[in-house]
Amino acid sequence: MIIAIDLDGVIADSLGKFIEFHNDVFNTSLKVADFTSYTLNESIGMPRKEEIKHIEMFDDSNYFNEIKPLKEAPSAILDLSSSHKLAIVTGRNEGQKEKTLLWIKKYVPQIKEIFFIRKSVRDNSKSKAEICKEIQADILIEDNLKYAQQVAQAGIKVLLFDYPWNQSSNLNPLIIRVCGWKEALNFINSLKIK
Ligand SMILES: [Mg+2]
Numbered sequence: 001m002i003i004a005i006d007l008d009g010v011i012a013d014s015l016g017k018f019i020e021f022h023n024d025v026f027n028t029s030l031k032v033a034d035f036t037s038y039t040l041n042e043s044i045g046m047p048r049k050e051e052i053k054h055i056e057m058f059d060d061s062n063y064f065n066e067i068k069p070l071k072e073a074p075s076a077i078l079d080l081s082s083s084h085k086l087a088i089v090t091g092r093n094e095g096q097k098e099k100t101l102l103w104i105k106k107y108v109p110q111i112k113e114i115f116f117i118r119k120s121v122r123d124n125s126k127s128k129a130e131i132c133k134e135i136q137a138d139i140l141i142e143d144n145l146k147y148a149q150q151v152a153q154a155g156i157k158v159l160l161f162d163y164p165w166n167q168s169s170n171l172n173p174l175i176i177r178v179c180g181w182k183e184a185l186n187f188i189n190s191l192k193i194k
Helices: 014-026 039-046 046-058 073-081 094-107 128-134 145-153 180-191
Strands: 001-007 085-093 113-118 139-142 157-161 175-178
Touching: 001 128, 014 046, 039 046, 073 180, 085 094, 085 128, 085 180, 094 113, 113 128, 128 139, 128 145, 139 145, 139 180, 145 157, 145 175, 157 180
Parallel strands: 001 085, 001 139, 085 113, 139 157, 157 175
Antiparallel strands: none
């Protein structure tokens, strides 16, 4: 199969590092459970302008360079790469391309196809669904509810990593909720499709 995989929240523990950054720099006590939405604005009511500023500061900081992979991600990717074609489809923008490619080479070097859906922070001209269709992905592994719904609407199966920020009582039937990589691998192996 062709498996498209999101980067942040699925392979990279970017939120863990962002929380560390935010608590150190702004003296907050944020934790993962506070993120009941994808944005700080919706999660804790931070003004959107301030949130964007904080994210940009994080992206330029050393913390960004110290993002670690989620614990089971590298071995799961290695496992999948022996029978499937893998591609990363990330919501990061091309301004983060150089750092991101180095990171991928370091932690998940089996993945050679990498697609950035944005040219810049404000660019929304392409969607994950479009890229997934273009590369003829059979499955997307994702943690963002909005992207998951869009890709499922395009007729592509989605494995949605279960997190506080992607809860919904109204999931497209093509979306399967999984608790991390172990469940994702079990599901993909159960399909018995190469
Ligand atoms: Mg993500």
